[in-house]
Amino acid sequence: MKDLYLKINIGENDVRIIGICGMGGIGKTTLARLVYNQMSHHFESKSFIADIREVSDKCGLVSLQKQFLSEIFHDECFNFFNVLEGSDIISHMLSRKKVLVVLDDVDNIQHLKCLVGRHDWFGLGSRIIVTTRDEHLLQSCQIDDVYKATTLNLEDALQLFNLKAFQSDTIPKDDFIELSNQVVNYADGLPLALEVFGSFLCGRDATQWRSAIERLKRDSNKEILNKLRISFDGLVEREKNIFLDVACFFNGEKKDFVMKILEGCEFFPDIGIDVLVKKSLIKVDNNNQRLWMHALLQEMGRKIVQEKYVDDLGKRCRLWKEIDIHHILTKNTTTEMIEGIIINSKVTEMIESTTIDNKRESSWMLNLSADIFLKMKKLSLLKVLCLSNCDNLKYLSNELRLLDWKGCPLRSLPSSFQPDNLVALLLPYSCIEQLWKGNRPLNKLKMMNLEGSQNLIKTPDFTTALNLEVLIL
Missing domain, CATH: 3.40.50.300 (P-loop containing nucleotide triphosphate hydrolases)
Incomplete structure (x- = not known):
């Protein structure tokens, strides 16, 4: 003040x-x-x-x-x-x-x-x-x-929450101490959230608090998300796509890397990122290194994606939630509407726990079928962040801008794959022997990482990779 x-x-x-x-x-x-x-x-x-x-x-x-x-x-x-x-x-x-x-x-x-x-x-x-x-x-x-205006620090946030929840700025006693900390951490310093949560929980007992907090983790507070969504609704379509990609895939990532990918998607990120920053929807850290989005803004963005197809997960354009990815992989309900997907180790755990009599192994391995990506014709962002196994992948979308697959088990990428649109090919510690046979257009490629790929016997022809900035072998 x-x-x-x-x-x-x-x-x-x-x-x-x-x-x-x-x-x-x-x-x-x-x-x-x-x-x-x-x-x-x-x-x-x-x-x-x-x-x-x-x-x-x-x-x-x-x-x-x-x-x-x-x-x-x-x-x-x-x-x-x-x-x-x-x-x-x-x-x-x-x-x-x-x-x-x-x-x-x-x-x-x-x-x-x-x-x-x-x-x-x-x-x-x-x-x-x-x-x-x-x-x-x-x-x-x-x-x-x-x-x-900035978010509140932890001390001020707790004080504001206590004023609403207990009508006092003093620290609550017994069970409410830990429960209050959970709510304050979730609100992430946003005054509106602290006031809404505090007012709602005021006068309720600890059991009701626990129930409300668990519900909050699954179903966000509409009053807060609707307030936050006003800024999103005022964006043009490309800016909305940038916001949703950051919310679903790139929160906390290096700005330079994200800009390269978004530029490859023709989202014009130089102006788009600036608009989002000026509208207080994202921030760039002090060293101009990483993009950052408030936790509740991220939740709002992800909610927008989820609400478009509530019951048909395979029709969502972006997939990041473990339970949703588990569903489409095990039920084979992928569609061509999927544009981005991130598969992490939690998905592997869920699949293993349902296929091995609920007995979990010490090393999780995701088994992907050869045609797992066959229906994903529009897939532009693919991140596989877990140990995986796939003998002979038949198809990858030619729309891919980002292929990030550490420890990729493939010996080569599908023969039909054309990397015309590929911006970043990140396959460190993979089993790749040769990415593909013959020459392929690499006009948009800016980053390639094949570090630790000990089976690599031949690198691609870089004659057409005129925009390549980073090469790690």
Whole structure:
């Protein structure tokens, strides 16, 4: 809060427009309301316009302008019918008035243009605070400074949760200590989640808490996910695909690597990643090395994928959940709609536990049939992160951009496979002797890793691999 007050700096006799940005549910409106309540007595007039995105969609910009003016001039009636006229009235009537204005949940530059077009629309000493999820929107306007709201640290998160769950900021006793920590860890510092969970659990006993926490692991809280989804719904299709790929496959991965794959998918990640960062949907760590997504945003993204085909797992475009992959592999219900799949050791454990009289072996081995990927014609991302066995794979999609299969048991890739679209071929410690016979087009290939593949007798012809950046043999 101290940094925000320093940016607002009501002691200076100038006009300042300050932005507060961050992901949904992080507390932007709460911060703005707190500032508004504490500072409003320093100003001649004040206005707090809440839910601007929603009000604008339902009632239009002129209605917003009338609401704004009515809150400043209580005894006046305003009759105008177009935005330009409203803007003229605002600039004329407020140019000599010291006001405090909060514009909450702005998602369109037109909101700012029609309500706070320029600094000289307001009298000296005025302060305008804008809350938004979109940092780029603030950068596009004459914003003087931006305060980036962050998630709460563990201590503050626990204090907020306790206030809601126990109506006290003191540490709970007995069973509730561990249960509270579980909920706080799940919320991952997001104030909205802490408040919703705390209010729901307030007054319930420990048994009910345990039941609620187990249910939460399976069925996410709709109120929270719907709030987070607002930003996703405002994306264009390619940006949505980038978000979903990060949520399902690439959270925590190196940015440079992910950018290469997404570029191969023709998602234009240079601009797409920037849009997601500016909309507070993903972050890039301080060293610009890895992409990071809040746990609840990741859960929201994965929920979007799951909800499209609730009962038909084979029709989902992305598969990462062990129980779902276990189902399609054992029931052979794959379809051509699958575009990405990640198979890890937990899938192997589930398959082994159902095929060997529930007796688990010390070394898990995933047995893949020769035609396991035959129906996956659109498969572009394949990651196999477990020990596997496959004697003679018949088919791999020519749409593959990423093939990541450590310890791949194949001696060669399927003869029908054409790596025209392949960006990254990662087969370390594999049984590969020769990737394929003859020359294959490698125009998009940027990374190849065959480290530790001791059976390798011949490398491919790299004549067409003009974009190759990383080669590990």
